Amino acid sequence: MMDWSDRHCRYFWRLLTRNTLLYTEMVTTGAVLHGDAPRFLNFNKEEHPVALQLGGSIPSDLAECARMAEDWGYDEVNLNCGCPSDRVQVGKIGAVLMAEPELVAECVAAMRQACSIPVTVKHRIGIDEQDDYQDMCRFVEKVASAGCSTFIVHARKAWLKGLSPKENREVPPLKYENVVRLKQQFPHLTIIINGGITSLEQSKILLQDLDGVMIGREAYNNPYFLAQVDSEIYGDEHPLASRKEVLEKFTDYCQKEIEKGNRLHHMSRHMLGLFHGEYGARIFRRYITEHANKPDATAQILLDAYSFCERA
Numbered sequence: 001m002m003d004w005s006d007r008h009c010r011y012f013w014r015l016l017t018r019n020t021l022l023y024t025e026m027v028t029t030g031a032v033l034h035g036d037a038p039r040f041l042n043f044n045k046e047e048h049p050v051a052l053q054l055g056g057s058i059p060s061d062l063a064e065c066a067r068m069a070e071d072w073g074y075d076e077v078n079l080n081c082g083c084p085s086d087r088v089q090v091g092k093i094g095a096v097l098m099a100e101p102e103l104v105a106e107c108v109a110a111m112r113q114a115c116s117i118p119v120t121v122k123h124r125i126g127i128d129e130q131d132d133y134q135d136m137c138r139f140v141e142k143v144a145s146a147g148c149s150t151f152i153v154h155a156r157k158a159w160l161k162g163l164s165p166k167e168n169r170e171v172p173p174l175k176y177e178n179v180v181r182l183k184q185q186f187p188h189l190t191i192i193i194n195g196g197i198t199s200l201e202q203s204k205i206l207l208q209d210l211d212g213v214m215i216g217r218e219a220y221n222n223p224y225f226l227a228q229v230d231s232e233i234y235g236d237e238h239p240l241a242s243r244k245e246v247l248e249k250f251t252d253y254c255q256k257e258i259e260k261g262n263r264l265h266h267m268s269r270h271m272l273g274l275f276h277g278e279y280g281a282r283i284f285r286r287y288i289t290e291h292a293n294k295p296d297a298t299a300q301i302l303l304d305a306y307s308f309c310e311r312a
């Protein structure tokens with residue numbers, strides 16, 4: 001998620017769950033090929049398994065970026081066909097590509113040739129007036145014929161004109177039934193559902209019909225629910241980390257990053273929701289928000305915030 005799931009955020013999530021696959025923010029091929037590639041591609045080794053999400057539509061550029069993703073050590077490379085932002089539409093990036101299944105198939109074929117890690121696609125159930133179940137099937141069938149076998153489907157369509165990206169995550173209704181039908185029609189494909197999933201109970205129900213669940217906003221706003229994913233979903237009996245343990249480990253990470261020249265605020269903003277739903281959550285958030293962006297802020301601020309929260 002742009003501006004959210006950066007490497008600091010993913011490190012934080014990894015303290016909560018060992019098995020969940022994590023995704024980067026979308027990075028455009030232009031940024032990787034003509035910008036500061038290490039800035040966009042570097043990640044902490046603790047983040048594995050981690051997938052790089054690319055935005056682009058020029059097969060040769062995507063192929064080069066897929067090769068780089070593998071060299072950098074990513075476990076998967078994903079092509080974004082779901083972002084409705086008009087800023088990326090002009091560069092033929094994101095959800096506009098759902099109107100061009102042949103081009104997406106070419107992109108996927110080029111990426112697959114260039115690397116040996118899995119190439120996956122994230123898309124919507126439709127765009128604009130092209131939102132029939134059959135339209136989505138044609139897209140998936142064509143892209144699958146180029147060798148993509150995993151599709152992550154955001155179960156709402158996107159309006160390419162008139163709605164902001166935020167509205168495009170809320171206004172078009174969720175149609176989980178279209179994603180379930182897709183899996184029934186293409187049982188050999190791995191179909192992962194996304195959109196509006198906020199609990200493990202809901203995830204387990206969806207997993208009866210589908211191969212996976214992708215969770216976005218809930219993981220960011222209420223991250224501690226991820227602590228139960230390993231045991232509840234993956235059957236991993238590794239002991240559950242407490243909120244306090246997670247906080248202490250992340251504090252160590254933040255202090256090391258500060259010593260490398262990073263600002264506390266850039267890391268701490270991702271863990272403001274750690275005490276979501278608990279007494280003291282608001283005090284915890286407020287303390288960090290008020291203190292972490294001071295130029296000389298140290299990671300001790302996170303421990304201080306916890307002390308206030310605990311007293312509450």
Ligand SMILES: Cc1cc2nc3c(=O)[nH]c(=O)nc-3n(C[C@H](O)[C@H](O)[C@H](O)COP(=O)(O)O)c2cc1C
Nearest residue numbers: 001002025026122154169194195196197215216217
């Ligand atoms: C702040 C923000 C940034 C996002 N950036 C991306 C992105 O870079 N790539 C992407 O595929 N989806 C992006 N999304 C969409 C989410 O991946 C997801 O599809 C959407 O939020 C619906 O899932 P959810 O209800 O679990 O959040 C973003 C969502 C948010 C809230």
